[in-house]
Amino acid sequence: MSTYLYMNAWREILARGFDGQEVQPNVTPEWLVNPATRRRLKLDYLFPDIGVAVRFIGLTAKGQGKRSDWEALEDEQRDQTRVEMCKEHGVQLAVIDPADDPVKQMDGLLTVLSRASRVVAQGDKERAAKQKAMNDLAKVLKETTRIRTSLAQKPELVLATLAESWRDREAGIATKLQASSTAAQTNANGAKAARKFKQLDAGQRIAHTNFGQGVITAVDGEGADMRISILFDGDRERVFLASLVVDKLQAA
Incomplete structure (x- = not known):
């Protein structure tokens, strides 16, 4: 599959897994600033009500050649900074490589969701807001686990189906x-x-x-x-x- 189709599949995974959640796509929060460069960093998806965000990695623009080792190291450091800054502001960040093993990437996403649940449970949100966030996260975890199970059985077939579903959704x-x-x-x-x-x-x-x-x-x-x-x-x-x-x- 092409990078385009992998991306479409992952967009559909997130649309299904986080169905019903408030989402801010392609957002650059004021608080997400790289302390080394003072530049703001981008998130592909932010789900503010449940304290979860997603950033895609491993993507290159059309016509762009292979990145040098130095550029790859800079990207890795920037991604780590993004994760740490998100944590400082109560947001758990899932870093996803769409072209990598989908089951491995789903496991990483599930780990982030579980961590977000613990953070909410131990946090100081007002009781009703905390309960809603916990319920929402439980729903997201359940659906994401279901998708992960399907991917583990027939990864390429399921990814292709998800990519097609996203195309239909866009239309x-x-x-x-x-x-x-x-x-x-x-x-x-x-x-x-x-x-x-x-x-x-x-x-x-x-x-x-x-x-x-x-x-x-x-x-x-x-x-x-x-x-x-x-x-x-x-x-x-x-x-x-x-x-x-x-x-x-x-x-x-």
């Missing part, structure tokens, strides 16, 4: 799906999906009107919010919102 398709999911709870199509798919389980064979036959790999959620993951016979895995494929899926 606005995912936004429409989310809106349709909310509306489906109160309309007839959502009720029909809940009835038709309530017996589905992983391992069952199923047929899609457009993509042919495959095997269900996961069924997440309930009723109109149900999402069905199917590995088609051509080794292509896709995820469907149940309420949108109620007339397209049949037992094989």
Whole structure:
């Protein structure tokens, strides 16, 4: 996969893992200043309510040659400074190399999330705010762990699927799906999906009107919010919102 696709896959991982969290993308906080140069440093994502941030590394601009050992050392020192400055301000930073082993990178992200949970638990936030942050972090940890499990099974296939999902999200398709999911709870199509798919389980064979036959790999959620993951016979895995494929899926 290209760097572009790896980046798209990781953007989708973060979008799913941190779904519902306030996010500040491509931000340069006033407090994140390199003491050696007095220059402000950038974060790719900042989730202020739960004290977590993400910085991607290992990326080069198009046409840029291989970095020298000295430049690589400077980058490493800058990344370490970024981590330390974030900690000083109550933010746990995950440094991610999108092109590296995805399971290893996910393990690093999970470590950061666990540390953020401990920091919040031991911090001096007001009780209600602390409880909300703890609940939010637990939700993020659960979803990120689920994604990590999928990546460990078929890393290249899952990364490719995630990259494609991000492309759809950018095009606005995912936004429409989310809106349709909310509306489906109160309309007839959502009720029909809940009835038709309530017996589905992983391992069952199923047929899609457009993509042919495959095997269900996961069924997440309930009723109109149900999402069905199917590995088609051509080794292509896709995820469907149940309420949108109620007339397209049949037992094989």
